[in-house]
Amino acid sequence: MNLNNKVILITGASTGIGKAMAKLLAKENCSLALIARRGELLDELTGQIKTENPNIKSYVCDVAKPGEVKKVFTEVREHFKKIDIAILNAGVGSKSSAEDYKYENAKNTFDVNVLGIVNCVENLLPDFIKCKDGMIVGVSSLADSRGWQGSGFYCASKAAATILLENLRAELKPFNIKVITVKPGFVETPMTANNKFPMPFLMSAEKAARIIIGGIKKEKRIIQFPLPTVLGSKLMRVVPDSLFEYISIKN
Numbered sequence: 001m002n003l004n005n006k007v008i009l010i011t012g013a014s015t016g017i018g019k020a021m022a023k024l025l026a027k028e029n030c031s032l033a034l035i036a037r038r039g040e041l042l043d044e045l046t047g048q049i050k051t052e053n054p055n056i057k058s059y060v061c062d063v064a065k066p067g068e069v070k071k072v073f074t075e076v077r078e079h080f081k082k083i084d085i086a087i088l089n090a091g092v093g094s095k096s097s098a099e100d101y102k103y104e105n106a107k108n109t110f111d112v113n114v115l116g117i118v119n120c121v122e123n124l125l126p127d128f129i130k131c132k133d134g135m136i137v138g139v140s141s142l143a144d145s146r147g148w149q150g151s152g153f154y155c156a157s158k159a160a161a162t163i164l165l166e167n168l169r170a171e172l173k174p175f176n177i178k179v180i181t182v183k184p185g186f187v188e189t190p191m192t193a194n195n196k197f198p199m200p201f202l203m204s205a206e207k208a209a210r211i212i213i214g215g216i217k218k219e220k221r222i223i224q225f226p227l228p229t230v231l232g233s234k235l236m237r238v239v240p241d242s243l244f245e246y247i248s249i250k251n
């Protein structure tokens, strides 16, 4: 995939991996539509990178709200005339435990991490299908492999996101629409800043962004990293439940 003259939309661009991807993509000859709820952070970022690339615009939008997504995606198309690649990266981390097991916490996690993707895809597909072109990059997680202690809602939401994207990849192949699933291990961002448990092979958001953009250029189906965590998560899928329960990390 050559990124020249492409219009790339990134959700969750105000901090962390999304912000790091925006900074790297600003160096390419492409246009960027940056989306998040905190407009002041988007403005600050846009101010920093606009000197390198003037074709950047930010949009305040909550991906969990269908009306806002519809309005903003329409505005992006009006301004840039098209969307070529949508990087659906917005996500929330959530702690969940038996002592604090709350429907509202689960709902918020699923509203953003799962239905946020569905909201965006609904607004992308009519044009993508009409043009028989387009790319959807969905950010899931290597946490999708098992229900780790303390992160049940998050792991379940990422498992759902992975399956949604897998389904879309097959469903959209006849329309020449590419779907990429991104599964990072631990990345240093505001989401992980307060984690008290060990985070093996923690990497910087900039490194994660470089790996993701490299994978997009290669049009990989699955972009997963770092390798030791990928291998660990594959192993975790096949260990017996009794062993998993023993080694599951308590947040």
Ligand SMILES: NC(=O)c1ccc[n+]([C@@H]2O[C@H](COP(=O)([O-])OP(=O)(O)OC[C@H]3O[C@@H](n4cnc5c(N)ncnc54)[C@H](OP(=O)(O)O)[C@@H]3O)[C@@H](O)[C@H]2O)c1
Residues within 6 Å of the ligand: 011, 012, 013, 014, 015, 016, 017, 018, 035, 036, 037, 038, 039, 041, 061, 062, 063, 064, 089, 090, 091, 092, 093, 112, 139, 140, 141, 142, 143, 183, 184, 185, 186, 187, 188, 189, 190, 191, 192
């Ligand atoms: N960090 C890790 O170790 C790790 C590992 C695997 C996967 N991931 C995934 O990577 C993605 C990025 O996470 P991150 O680590 O970079 O965390 P982060 O720094 O907390 O970034 C999350 C981004 O999502 C945005 N966001 C959250 N809720 C939103 C909503 N309702 N509507 C629109 N935007 C929303 C946030 O912006 P606003 O608050 O301004 O809206 C922010 O820009 C997430 O999907 C996360 O699950 C992260």
